[in-house]
Amino acid sequence: MNRFLRFAIPMTLLLAFVLLLGGGLHAPAAQADAKHYVCVACNLPCDAKVFDKPGACPDCGMALVEQGSAAAVPARDDRRKVAILIFNGVEIIDSMGPYELFGAAGYDVYSVAETKEPVTSAMGMTMVPKYTFADAPKPDVLVVPGGGVRGAQNNAALLKYVVDVTGTARHTMSVCNGSFILASSGLLDGLTATSTYGNVMRLHQQFPKVKVVGDQRFVDNGKIITTAGLSAGMDGALHVIAKLDGEARARDVALGEEYHWDPSGGYVRPAMADRLIPNIDVEKEAGATTDWKVVSSTGDASHWDISVRGPSKQSAEQLLGNFGRALEEQARWTGNAGSGSKSRSWSFQDLEGKTWRGTLTVEPVHGAAGEYTARLVVAKSS
Secondary structure (H helix, E strand, C coil): CCHHHHHHHHHHHHHHHHHHHHHHHHHHHHHHHCCCEEECCCCCHHHHCCECCCCECCCCCCEEEECCCCCCCCCCCCCCEEEEECCCCECHHHHHHHHHHHHHCCCEEEEEECCCCCEECCCCCEECCCEECCCCCCCCEEEECCECCHHHHCCHHHHHHHHHHHHHCCEEEECHHHHHHHHHHCCCCCCEECCCHHHHHHHHHHCCCCEECCCCCEEECCCEEEECCCCHHHHHHHHHHHHHHCHHHHHHHHHHCCCCCCCCCCCCHHHCHHHHCCCCCHHHHHCCCCCCEEEEEEECCCEEEEEEEEECCCCHHHHHHHHHHHHHHHHCCCCEEEECCCEEEEEEECCCCCEEEEEEEEEECCCCCCEEEEEEEEEECC
């Protein structure tokens, strides 16, 4: 091998080594320049996924943002905390309606139960609590939903949690007949409160230390807030957001959720006059084996007119007597203002001491043997 070749081969190897070394030096820089993307934190498993290009998260649909950016790492520790109490029989909208709105406001929202065992809602949906009473963070706001509350009302550990948390929270808010849980804990003693339309009178009867009202969509006592039924909990949540962060913020949340919010309360279901009509077992009183159907039900805050129709082997007069007795027992109406073979009337007072008149009539359906129509009208006296 000549001298030139002996010299060229080492030089070639040296040049290759330099090129490799140079490439190695630049490779990490190229990798460092590559951007990665994550979805905006949504508390789902996809929060841990990393993508190599922008777009939308294929799992949750949230926009992908650059990893390490402020949008990708929100300040989570200083967010307001909202605990949603859940239990077997909890109403879905009572709990999840406020959950949605507080979450949309950027609050840290989580569910709490006595244990982490799944609970079954009033409509059969399974919910898995995030925390137990023992390990839940202290919330700024506690939401106490309604639903099938009898078990919760008699659960000493649950009532203790509600009382203890209320002592340190900024606000405690009940929804629907969740007010019965607060009342059972003693937290509503001496306060004004409301509930869902069918439970306003029952709340008044069971808890005489509570001033029960039926003309407000939500009642604000300062720390403790109670709302009427179901969707009223969403208005209550927006009211709490307004108290904590201003009405402008609450309006922005409502707008984003496409929810028509009236800060003054708006529609008040418990104020409708049918709240005064008790829920009696019509089939039982008629001795019927098939359902009686509601054929009309109309009214407003000052009167209500409801008619039902169904079969019975009894006479119209017998039905009138049975229905009238059941109404008196359930509604505790007193002061019978008159009766006859086809109608009975009562004079009674509501929670505010206003006088009402109720009139019941029962008549056979023309051309349908064994069929009857029962009509009940309640109206505020002038």
